[in-house]
Amino acid sequence: RLGPRDLLQELAPDVRVIEVGKTPGHHPVPQLEINRILVEEALAGHCVVRLKGGDPYVLGRGGEEAEFCRQNGVEVEVVPGVTxxxxxxxxxxxxxxxxxxxxxxxxxxxxxxxxxxxxxxxxxxxxxxxxxxxxxxxxxxxxxxxxxxxxxxxxxxxxxxxxxxxxxxxxxxxxxxxxxxxxxxxxxxxxxxxxxxxxxxxxxxxxxxxxxxxxxxxxxxx
Structure with missing residues (x-):
């Protein structure tokens, strides 16, 4: 939700975008489900990008997501943001x-x-x-x-x-x-x-x- 959404317009037509954004008090896709999607898509052979705004390692859930991926055999590359x-x-x-x-x-x-x-x-x-x-x-x-x-x-x-x-x-x-x-x-x-x-x-x-x-x-x- 708070990521650089304009970048989505530059993606190739075959790229799937999965919305998992949260608003205060409203989390339509729970965190555990986000974790599951990341692993499921990666293990299916897809290149998965988790696009976030700011730095997801500062009061965000980036660390949890990366840990979950690694625990399930998915290697992760982190591109740090600016909080x-x-x-x-x-x-x-x-x-x-x-x-x-x-x-x-x-x-x-x-x-x-x-x-x-x-x-x-x-x-x-x-x-x-x-x-x-x-x-x-x-x-x-x-x-x-x-x-x-x-x-x-x-x-x-x-x-x-x-x-x-x-x-x-x-x-x-x-x-x-x-x-x-x-x-x-x-x-x-x-x-x-x-x-x-x-x-x-x-x-x-x-x-x-x-x-x-x-x-x-x-x-x-x-």
């Missing part, structure tokens, strides 16, 4: 790390894991598949000590013609997303790196991120 956790923020001008702003980042899929990540604006938190639980996730980070004025950016449909960027703070982003009708696929970025985005409001900007003054503490003037 949406990094590439989609970049589409909105948001680096997940930035000299003087953030030295590390965490990628999670829901608010349950947020109690285990650093709750600081200088440690970027990236939420995948997090739109439905955004309000709970924001509350969990606030409860862990992250300041309510921490910038938050949401990038919907990254790199697509309908890409949309919504930027707010930990205190406001849930209401903003609800009012705007934010929907999956979307990547949510929480932390001071959002200030770098050209989509960020002017008052979010800070002069303290620079390669000329690395590691200088950020100072925000009210």
């Amino acid at each position: 949406s956790a990094i590439s989609v923020p970049a589409a909105a001008g948001i680096p997940v790390t930035h000299r003087g702003l953030a030295k590390g980042f965490s990628v999670v899929t829901g608010h349950e894991e947020l109690s285990e990540v650093p709750a600081r604006p200088d440690h970027t938190v990236i939420l995948l598949m997090g739109v439905a639980k955004l309000r709970e996730s924001a509350a969990a980070l606030a409860d862990s000590g992250m300041p309510l004025d921490t910038p938050v950016g949401i990038v919907e449909n990254g790199y697509m013609p309908e890409q949309r960027v919504t930027i707010g703070t930990l205190a406001t982003i849930a209401d903003q997303a609800e009012a705007a009708g934010v929907a999956n696929p979307a990547v949510i970025v929480i932390g001071d790196v959002v200030r770098v985005s050209p989509f960020a409001p002017e008052h979010f900007k800070t002069a303290d991120y620079s390669t000329l003054t690395p590691n200088k503490p950020r100072v925000v003037t009210p």
Whole structure:
């Protein structure tokens, strides 16, 4: 569903396309069935390509599928992708790390894991598949000590013609997303790196991120 579907138009007429895409809460082809199809088609002598978007080894099922194939006598070649956790923020001008702003980042899929990540604006938190639980996730980070004025950016449909960027703070982003009708696929970025985005409001900007003054503490003037 989220793969580069335009490539399908370049396939030869005799290539069969088997749709197994998933949407939130709707998996018409269960994972075990996907595994079975991969092995069955390969053992029938066909060249099988499992086309996915991003990096299926980052919070995806690529590892499971490859393991299942190998366990059933099917050799696998992996062509790595670029995870949406990094590439989609970049589409909105948001680096997940930035000299003087953030030295590390965490990628999670829901608010349950947020109690285990650093709750600081200088440690970027990236939420995948997090739109439905955004309000709970924001509350969990606030409860862990992250300041309510921490910038938050949401990038919907990254790199697509309908890409949309919504930027707010930990205190406001849930209401903003609800009012705007934010929907999956979307990547949510929480932390001071959002200030770098050209989509960020002017008052979010800070002069303290620079390669000329690395590691200088950020100072925000009210």
